[in-house]
Amino acid sequence: MIYEVSHRTRYSYSIPVSFSHHVLHLSPRTFPHQVCHRTALSISPTPTIQTARTDYFANPETHITLQEQHSELVLHVRSLIEVRETSRPVPAETRPWDEIYGSLVSDISEPARNALQFAFDSPRTRYNVDLRDYATASFPPGRPVLEGALDLTRRIFRDFDYDKTATTVWTPIDEVFAGRRGVCQDFAHLELACLRSLRVPARYVSGYLLTKSPEGKDKLVGSDASHAWLSVWCPEHGWIDLDPTNNLLVSVEHVAIGIGRDYGDVSLVNGVIFGGGAHTIEVAVDVNPIAAATMS
Structure with a gap:
């Protein structure tokens, strides 16, 4: 099965944030039964620093630093993922x-x-x-x-x-x-x-x-x-x-992002902020099947 996946997270702050640093596990990884054909992460406001790496468990990981004052942070990842049936032992x-x-x-x-x-x-x-x-x-x-x-x-x-x-x-x-x-x-x-x-x-x-x-x-x-x-x-x-x-x-109805010892290793968004006050989070996720045929 091939899926288009959209995951949008919006943080709204009651007091502007002056500085923040975040570690993101939002980009799906490839497994023997799953291929991430493409993924794109958009971030608003644009980070002052953005780097991509692979963590200890081989999960894609993005580090971002925002040094401009902001009252909201929007993270939106879009991916095209193929998940295949796998044989299971008795x-x-x-x-x-x-x-x-x-x-x-x-x-x-x-x-x-x-x-x-x-x-x-x-x-x-x-x-x-x-x-x-x-x-x-x-x-x-x-x-x-x-x-x-x-x-x-x-x-x-x-x-x-x-x-x-x-x-x-x-x-x-x-x-x-x-x-x-x-x-x-x-x-x-x-x-x-x-x-x-x-x-x-x-x-x-x-x-x-x-x-x-x-x-x-x-x-x-x-x-x-x-x-x-x-x-x-x-x-x-x-x-x-x-x-x-x-x-x-x-x-095939499960789409994996990453693996670890527990949630702490693969939390989707983690980090620190200066300022912000009270904040609210809005999350919208769409997993839409678009084809059943295997892509070449």
């Missing part, structure tokens, strides 16, 4: 989960070293004995890793309610677990913390999810939203993406 035929960590520790290959770093805590997925106990119900000794991960995904979907008002981007994962509600970012962090408590490598994925309009109605412009899910490491098969918010294996 869950019951994947390697037992409790063999993976030991095999990675003794493996010096690049894929193994890359996967191993995602088996440990991160700032937003701290170890918690309650999370380990919750995860253990899906991972009895010897169970195939993808079979267990799918069961954990199903249980999170069943046991936790989607509630936009329950959490913020700063809500700790233990509070999400205790409150049994949250949003996609929370559920991705929750499953990551559960998997890592058992030393199963898993990574955070930020991106978009194609939404569908109610039957007989047009989809509202700007009504799509950013999304988050996770990938679990399956030796011999690589990273397999799971979406606990919707209880499914990720499909």
Whole structure:
């Protein structure tokens, strides 16, 4: 599937900002199953300094500095992205989960070293004995890793309610677990913390999810939203993406932007400002399929 993606963010400040510096993760990256054919980022006002680089996780990253006074900041990225179907292993035929960590520790290959770093805590997925106990119900000794991960995904979907008002981007994962509600970012962090408590490598994925309009109605412009899910490491098969918010294996309707240990590594907009006072944020996202054929 080929998508045109538009993501526009507008910050409005009650007091003018005199200086600001931001790190942006807005440009989608290319994966084995996904190609970003083109992307363009427009910024208003025009930054005094703008540089592009690739971060530690190979995500495109833009650094901007604004040195002129401004009362609003508009970031608008437009991309053309192709997402392809991928083959998935039979869950019951994947390697037992409790063999993976030991095999990675003794493996010096690049894929193994890359996967191993995602088996440990991160700032937003701290170890918690309650999370380990919750995860253990899906991972009895010897169970195939993808079979267990799918069961954990199903249980999170069943046991936790989607509630936009329950959490913020700063809500700790233990509070999400205790409150049994949250949003996609929370559920991705929750499953990551559960998997890592058992030393199963898993990574955070930020991106978009194609939404569908109610039957007989047009989809509202700007009504799509950013999304988050996770990938679990399956030796011999690589990273397999799971979406606990919707209880499914990720499909061609998911468009990835970047990967990291957790949200903090790939937050879309991060930075510091001088001035600004109170501020409001308006976000409009459109994910529009334009073709199903593979582009050459």
